[in-house]
Amino acid sequence: MNLKRHKKSIAAAILIIIIAGSFFTYIKLIKARKNVVLTVGIFSGSWSSPSENTYKILNDAIRKFEKIHPGVKIEYPSGILKEDFSEWLSQKILLGKEPDIFMVLPDDFNVFSSTGTLKNLDKLIKKDKAFNRNKYYKAAYESGMYHESQFALPYESVPTLMMVNKTLLDKEGISVPDNNWTWDDFYNICKKVTKDTDKDGVIDQFGFYNYTWKDAVYSNGIKLFNDAGTESYFGDARVEQAVNFVKKLNSLNNSYQVTSQVFDNGKVAFRPLSFSEYRTYKPYPWSIRKYSNFEWDCIKLPSGPNGKSVSQLSTLLMGISSRTKHEKLSWEFLKLLTYDEETQKDVFKYSQGISPIKGVIESPKNIEEINKSMPSESSLNMKILDDIMKSAAVTPKFKKYNAVMVKADNEINKVIDEKENLDTLLLILKREINNMLAN
Incomplete structure (x- = not known):
């Protein structure tokens, strides 16, 4: 019995020492x-x-x-x-x-x-x-x-969504596209709604605002650069296809430059919109609705013939x-x-x-x-956000990315409204950008 009691005393003493040691270590850590x-x-x-x-x-x-x-x-x-x-x-x-x-x-x-x-x-x-x-x-x-x-x-x-003017489409007898829509669907709706509504000889209703060649490229299954940022792919046929699609869309407007004000006035069917802007324009607590003269919602961007519904994140x-x-x-x-x-x-x-x-x-x-903060008429749900986030395109990560994209954006926007041979211009752009990347 004495031996057992002795062992218990030793165990208790060891436990006290461990606890005390832990306590002092804790105090020391706090002091440090x-x-x-x-x-x-x-x-x-x-x-x-x-x-x-x-x-x-x-x-x-x-x-x-x-x-x-x-x-x-x-x-x-x-x-x-x-x-x-x-x-x-x-x-x-x-x-x-x-x-x-x-x-x-x-x-x-x-x-x-x-x-x-x-x-x-x-x-x-x-x-x-x-x-x-x-x-x-x-x-x-x-x-x-x-x-x-x-x-x-x-x-x-912040992913990018496509904002849809539901009021304008309803007026034209067109249903809001589903989230599997394509470039062809996008173009055909834009063509149908682009018109001179007051018959004064000037187009005053439009299909889109601010849909860019980059939006088209991301959704057509092509990356513009390799992962290392040492080579560009502007000469790829899918890039040419994307730029030609935007040229085709722009031709519907007869060179008229659609502005954000025109969209705000409810005269445009579609506009790519970042999710941060979407939340800003929703009712409290996501701020006051900006577009009060028409109903609207958001869907995915349309997919190209060689890609999926992808937007840059x-x-x-x-x-x-x-x-x-x-x-x-x-x-x-x-x-x-x-x-x-x-x-x-x-x-x-x-x-x-x-x-x-x-x-x-x-x-x-x-x-x-x-x-609870979303308006009752909104069809945007978290499933759409989940899908968009899962398929989103990552912005390339190399030091000269911003500089070369400024050049690419300037050169491609110059030719969007011109009739030069696009494939030749893109090959020249590819060579010039690759030189920038190499130096």
Whole structure:
């Protein structure tokens, strides 16, 4: 009995030592973290307009994080507008005072990842057994990749939809197309509705506004560049096919330049629209309906003969500074903002884009909550968003992408209304852009 009692006493003593050791380790950790301050760089609002909801989402995440990590404080500057954010962040980077974690706009990502500003996340991802990239939509996740390495995680995505003027189509006896419609369907409807309604000899009703050659290319099964950004494919027959389709559409307008005002006045049947704009134009809490003189809804973009209904995806990313002194804590907070489903549900609820997390979009509870803010006549549902996100095209990730696309856009737009041999012009453009990529 004495031996058993002795063994129990030893076990109890060992347990006390372990608990005490753990307690003192915990206290030591808190003391070590007492002066740790993580900084975050964000802009006010979402894609289209300023909003205090940005800070609500962030503040909720900060409270949760600081509760889990005693002694750590998170700070951020407020009041920076989206249009000023890139310049503000660039100045901080030049001074070596950039935040530990910061938002990365699509146009800035290639520069920040190629110049070593952003931390390469590959090792952090590999070590974190709780992290699963498959929780994200593929295109959204790959928006944060540069040369096959991950430099940022997606915070909020904005796909492109086709806005449909239901009132105009109803007047012309035309049904709203389903989500399997094609270029031929698009053209035939545009041709039917384009007309001179007041018989004064001038066309005053149109089929489309702001449908571009890039919209057509994405939906015709062709990428414009290889993954490395060393070669372009502007000479491909599918690119020519896409540009010719837009030329054919434009010919319906007899050289009249349709404007956004014409669309706003209800005189245009179709307009590609980013989801952030779609949410901005919906009733409270997604702002006041802009187009009050006609009913409208959104569907997928039409598919080309060699492709599917695909649109380019814009994604607001978040990354970690390569110079952060708090790598592990920065990674944990980055995950809380971009990977945690509760935070991402709030991003979807309060911002103008959608969550890049599949589970947030696929959740019936989330769908029900978001749909409460949708007008009763809207046919847009989360299934459409899910389909669009699954098929979305990723913007190429190489340093010279923005520069070569400006040239391509200028040259192709010049010939949209001209009658020159398009295939020759595209071959010349391909050669010139490949030279740009090589130098």
